[in-house]
Amino acid sequence: MNSFNQLQLLEPLQRAVSELGYQSPTPIQAQAIPHLIKGRDLLGCAQTGTGKTAAFALPILQRLTLSQRRPKPRKARCLVLTPTRELALQIADSFRAYGRYLRLSMAVVYGGVGQSPQVRACARGVDVLVATPGRLLDLMGQGHIHLDKLEIFVLDEADRMLDMGFLPDIKKVIGQLPAQRQTLFFSATMPASIAQLAGGMLTEPVKVTVTPAATPVESIDQQVFFVAQSDKRALLGFLLKSSEVARVLVFTRTKHGADRVVRQLGQIQVQAEAIHGNKSQNARQAALQKFRSGRARVLVATDIAARGIDVEGISHVINYDLPNEPECYVHRIGRTGRAMAKGVAISFCDAAERTTLRDIERLIRKAVPVVKDHPYQMAPPSQPRQDKKGFNRGKKSRSNWRHAHGARTAA
Numbered sequence: 333m334n335s336f337n338q339l340q341l342l343e344p345l346q347r348a349v350s351e352l353g354y355q356s357p358t359p360i361q362a363q364a365i366p367h368l369i370k371g372r373d374l375l376g377c378a379q380t381g382t383g384k385t386a387a388f389a390l391p392i393l394q395r396l397t398l399s400q401r402r403p404k405p406r407k408a409r410c411l412v413l414t415p416t417r418e419l420a421l422q423i424a425d426s427f428r429a430y431g432r433y434l435r436l437s438m439a440v441v442y443g444g445v446g447q448s449p450q451v452r453a454c455a456r457g458v459d460v461l462v463a464t465p466g467r468l469l470d471l472m473g474q475g476h477i478h479l480d481k482l483e484i485f486v487l488d489e490a491d492r493m494l495d496m497g498f499l500p501d502i503k504k505v506i507g508q509l510p511a512q513r514q515t516l517f518f519s520a521t522m523p524a525s526i527a528q529l530a531g532g533m534l535t536e537p538v539k540v541t542v543t544p545a546a547t548p549v550e551s552i553d554q555q556v557f558f559v560a561q562s563d564k565r566a567l568l569g570f571l572l573k574s575s576e577v578a579r580v581l582v583f584t585r586t587k588h589g590a591d592r593v594v595r596q597l598g599q600i601q602v603q604a605e606a607i608h609g610n611k612s613q614n615a616r617q618a619a620l621q622k623f624r625s626g627r628a629r630v631l632v633a634t635d636i637a638a639r640g641i642d643v644e645g646i647s648h649v650i651n652y653d654l655p656n657e658p659e660c661y662v663h664r665i666g667r668t669g670r671a672m673a674k675g676v677a678i679s680f681c682d683a684a685e686r687t688t689l690r691d692i693e694r695l696i697r698k699a700v701p702v703v704k705d706h707p708y709q710m711a712p713p714s715q716p717r718q719d720k721k722g723f724n725r726g727k728k729s730r731s732n733w734r735h736a737h738g739a740r741t742a743a
């Protein structure tokens with residue numbers, strides 16, 4: 333399937349995707365859309381970056397249009413439940429973009445901001461409601477939203493929802509849904525707990541798996557740099573001297589770590605923004621906007637804050653710290669190389685992180701190539717120990733790495 337007009341989408345939807353520059357459906361779109369427009373349930377094992385949002389948004393918009401019902405006051409016809417505010421906003425934006433030539437109403441509800449505008453947006457009823465669980469339950473509890481007339485339910489990023497402790501909330505929401513409905517269930521990974529949750533919600537679902545669980549997309553060039561913790565800051569500065577390292581998402585394990593990296597980059601005149609759970613919703617949006625517009629070259633994020641961030645053209649993901657959970661590595665590096673663009677994922681690995689690296693390599697079933705030629709190289713522990721901490725810090729030599737990556741001359 334190489335063209336959208338073979339998918340039997342309504343003309344206004346085809347016009348919208350063609351104006352967005354989409355030429356052919358991604359694999360998940362080609363596999364899911366024909367079933368979803370017929371009303372089937374779906375179990376989708378797919379990570380962000382595969383074109384998953386359009387795979388569900390296009391057929392949903394089509395079904396809501398063709399059934400010609402109108403939303404009743406304070407009721408939603410379709411609910412998309414997603415773990416984070418950023419994702420909710422992005423999904424709502426996608427629905428608006430794909431549905432721009434249709435007459436459907438949309439609202440997005442999420443916590444951390446005042447509820448009045450969201451209540452007003454739902455007052456007359458909405459065709460598509462995109463929501464995070466906590467705020468949705470608040471509004472339902474106050475009688476501002478009812479789900480008893482729901483036609484379509486989408487549970488997005490189910491694995492992440494469970495990681496974030498949303499299972500009780502999800503169950504409460506599901507308890508309010510009519511039995512007769514279409515359900516779409518998406519998760520990047522499919523451990524037993526997720527499969528069990530899906531099993532209870534879906535009726536004879538079509539199963540679509542793109543990019544097998546926990547296998548990074550082919551287009552990402554993965555590299556690991558062995559480096560002492562104390563040299564990570566200098567190594568990051570060194571890598572950022574390369575002009576090819578253009579739009580960079582840096583991951584740290586902690587919120588304080590993220591703020592620290594932003595401060596350190598500021599000292600070497602690199603514009604960076606941090607995004608994490610201690611920041612207000614407005615501050616997060618402002619940071620994202622600066623990064624999207626290119627005013628900030630680097631966005632430093634913690635895992636939860638970065639989940640699903642959809643920014644075009646992230647050239648590099650840098651794991652300043654390796655994640656504790658190997659599956660997190662796959663989510664992180666999926667932020668680059670999206671929609672078939674080539675991306676680079678660089679991981680810093682200190683002595684304490686070697687076990688984590690081995691776990692990641694076991695999960696992705698391949699060894700991540702080691703870049704040895706850089707000034708802060710730390711030899712494997714089996715090599716002669718050279719410094720008082722017991723690590724071989726390596727020679728701070730001129731490196732070919734920056735030539736290979738098109739760097740400007742190091743200062």
Ligand code: AMP
Nearest residue numbers: 354356357358380381382383384385671
């Ligand atoms: P998603 O996995 O839904 O987050 O989508 C990842 C990115 O791919 C988004 O920036 C979409 O705009 C883009 N995208 C989705 N479908 C297509 C397509 N068929 N052709 C080109 N880009 C697409």
